[in-house]
Amino acid sequence: MKKTVLLYAFLFMAVFVAAPWIGPERVALHHVSDFLKGISSPEGNIFWLQRLPRVLLGLLSGGALAVVGAAFQVLFRNPLVEPFTLGVSGGASLGAFTAIAVPSLWIGWGPFSSLQLFAVTGAFLSLFLIYRLARRRGGVSVTTLLLAGVTISIICGGGILLLTYLAHPNALVIFQRWMMGGIDVIGYREMISLLPLLLPGLAMIGWHARALNHIALGEGMALGQGVDVPRVQRDIFIGGGLATASVVSLVGPIGFVGLIVPHAVRRLSGYDQRTVVIGSFCLGGSALAACDALARTLLAPTELPVGIITALVGGPIFIHLLIRRLGK
């Protein structure tokens, strides 16, 4: 089991090292080293200021989405749950669209763009609402969480349709592009702005990874073995919500990574959630950064939104996993 964790970590590092070299413009080794010596060149800038932050953002976002998906699938005892099932992306999308459709609301604060602030606010509002609805004596009702999440998603969908109907066509194009997901950032500002929400969120999930094993055995069993189930449920929901909100607000609702990566990890290295969490982070990050490398080269010089790649590449892989499972 530990061997596979090393394998995941190796893959993660390999993508981290290789991906910045991939793109429409050729970058040579001396460009990269010259940049460190203070000699500026367009290629050096592309490597250090465009591709590297983009690769890092891909690794972080993909890793985070996969970890949240892995934790949520256990928490809700449902293999189809992904980070966006809980209405977080619905709220974020509605927030983002509001910022795009009503430019007079534009505000920027510190490293955060207006769109990002609105998306985060939307995500938090929906998280808060869902949590309030599902709260009960001594914890949260997991079933209500799921139902409330799906319902809030539908309501946000209604709001998005309303804005779509009323908004200026230019806003529609921008919004549609946002919905496809993309990690086309320039510089490190965005990535750093992600960390204050992302890291605590992931830490909360990592801390409870062992307890998640017990929750997979059922609530009664977990309680009997000394697991503080209500606290674990609350922390995973809040931590997962924080991480998802921060990722979605920056890169848009990139689908599939959070759904299939955890399944792949479980197939490869078993069900211990501690392995699954680490493996999902490494594999999810590698997958998204690799998909993004494809996104910027496939139709170069045109860039594809990475969400299209994850769906087109991830879908068949998922079907392959399913067929192999049925064949067994």
Add this chain to the structure above:
Amino acid sequence: MSDPVLVLRNISHRYEESGWSLHVPLLEIKKAEFVGIIGPNGAGKSTLLQIAAGVLRPDGGAVLLNGRSLSSTARKSAARTLGFLPQELTSSSDYSVEDIARMGRYPYLKGLGGLSGADENAVDRSLALTDLMDFRRRRLSQLSGGERKRAFLASVLAQEPEIMLLDEPTGALDIHRQVQFFRLLRELADGRMGIVVVTHDLNLASLFSDRLVLLSGGRPVRSGPPAEVLRSPVLAEVYGRGIFVGTHPQVNKPIVLPDQGGGAA
């Protein structure tokens, strides 16, 4: 006699939707004692057991574990004294038998650390007790219903509790496995562990328990040795007529059979 480890006093619990309520004035469980909780469907057996296990918090009354309130005892610390095997045992992850048994050591672990040598020994003991040593690498999906039950039991045994609470552990097992399961529980009780079993099987309850608690409509109706509780008039009052109570031909314990042509309405 030793002091009771687990005491339930003036317990009350009410389900808002149905208006059904449970009231239990006193239930005490000592070490080395085998207690069967019996009663018809909807009598409150599982609710009572869940309250005793701290899985369900009662509306009123006190659950005391070694004299301290269970609700104010840290969960991990409570799990070192009190084991609970729920009725529904379904895992969403396909763990191996060994994985499940090792999870029973959770109350003894600190932070993110792993299992110590002592923990592994406790796991081995629990696998040996449940006769699962040869199955330890098997996955849940490769086990029969009875083996799966034993795997979960091994996990609770690995907690090394003083009192173990089991909710219908032998449902869906064949008669041989049922007897085997109860015999193991009896051995554990003889080895100083307190055993509380909720069961529908009055005969197994009669043969293996020291004491029975008969519940009906959320109230304890009768409590005492099997010979005092399993009597025709008592059972007729709770289950309705149509139950014949005889004596086991090998041991002097009551057994319960359907009455020939009785009016079980």
